[in-house]
Amino acid sequence: MMACASSLSMMVLVLVAAMAAAATAQLSATFYDTSCPNALSTIQSVVTAAVNNEPRMGASLLRLHFHDCFGCDASVLLADNGTFVGEQGALPNKGSLRGFDVVGNIKTQVEAVCQQIVSCADILAVAARDSVVALGGPSWTVLLGRRDSTTASKTNADNDLPSPSFDLVNLTTAFSNKGLSTADMVALSGAHTIGQAHCHDFRDRIYNETPHQLCLRDVAPGQLPTNLISQKGLLHSDQVLFNGSSTDNMVMIFASSAAAFSSAFATAMVNMGNISPKTGTAGEIRLNCSRVN
Ligand code: HEM
Known part of the structure; x- marks a missing residue:
């Protein structure tokens, strides 16, 4: 009986690992190369200007990606609506998460070059990297192709994000x-x-x-x-x-x-950027990062 239970849990584990790997495999560094070749340079120029204007903004954009990425689907950007209470009011986010205006500005500029191609979740991932670079930190290749959620969960944000009092x-x-x-x-x-x-x-x-x-x-x-x-x-x-x-x-x-x-x-x-992205036909590409289409 024990053997059955443990081989079943092994199978579940293997399956979960395979699913996680499959989700990751769908992200790609070249995702926008043909559909929106200017996406990355557009994001970078808005981020660099924002960080030059206020260096702390680089920190805030990095944190925004982390707080999204216990999901990586831009759910953190959604304002409350009639259907759900959003994540911005969750304890780890309320009154401390910032950079929403800069993300809105990036999205406007990106939409001006390619309409409804680039997701808000990818914008957060690229903006985090560009922020670190603008502050003199290391660079890395951002994998792309995340899509945006059509819902958000304050409860998940409250439960999943670590607290500063954690051991x-x-x-x-x-x-x-x-x-x-x-x-x-x-x-x-x-x-x-x-x-x-x-x-x-x-x-x-x-x-x-x-x-x-x-x-x-x-x-x-x-x-x-x-x-x-x-x-x-x-x-x-x-x-x-x-x-x-x-x-x-x-x-x-x-x-x-x-x-x-x-x-x-x-x-x-x-x-971190690979945590449960929505890919393929899941979710949507939002037109405005703070609300679902
Ligand atoms: C290890 C668990 C973590 C805990 C408990 C934690 C907690 C916190 C707290 C309490 C703050 C101050 C918020 C405020 O009072 O405004 C903060 C700020 C910050 N966190 Fe974390 N954090 C963690 C991990 C991370 C990770 C993984 C990243 C990014 C990779 C990150 C990036 C930042 C940044 C950049 C700030 C400053 C944001 C700003 O100035 O706007 N943190 N974090």
Whole structure:
């Protein structure tokens, strides 16, 4: 009986892995090469102008892709409507997620060059990469071909996105639930070198864990591992990555080698961008990123 149950779960696991691989296989770096050859340059010029105008915007656009990508279907961009309560009101997003205007601006420019070809989900993925590059961080090839959701779930956003009070076990579970490895999680947390956080996210850490007054800074991604080693991680969820546990070694490697960090961060961003995309005929290409067609 035990043997049956375990071989059944093996089969389910293999099937789930095969389905995930199939979804990923449909994304491609050349997806818009013939249908909208100017898509990527159009996105890049709007992002670069926005980041030059306000460097923090690069951080905000990167975070927007992450918060979408526990789904990767632009559901995070949808405003509440009569059918659903959107994700922008979820606890991890409310009052802190930003960059919606820039995404709207990108979409307008992209629609001007190719009508209803480029998805909002792909715009978020490309804007995240272009933001990191504009801030002096590593580059990577963005896989494309995601389509946009026709619905959103505040409940999923509340349940799936990690909290800054998480310990290592909760963090690892949140990322592995989405198919991301611990190495991906540690590398991606390097994103916290840029941007800003509200006091309520790290008040406990400052008063209960460390005397340092800290702030996320507008510098190129990569500084975080060094901060963690000197116990200066801003969020509790950052510092648990270097706290005498299994991830210490990875943090040490990233702190001692910018090249190792850059390469791991780029790989992890691609992996994150591959989380359950809608492809083929699923979903739609929205005309306006904040509402369904
Ligand atoms: C590991 C789990 C994570 C937790 C618990 C977490 C939590 C947070 C929190 C609480 C903030 C501050 C929000 C505010 O007060 O405005 C923040 C900011 C930020 N996060 Fe994360 N985050 C995580 C992972 C990530 C990942 C994977 C990325 C991107 C790859 C990311 C990118 C950012 C960026 C760039 C900011 C600054 C945004 C801005 O200045 O607008 N975070 N994060």
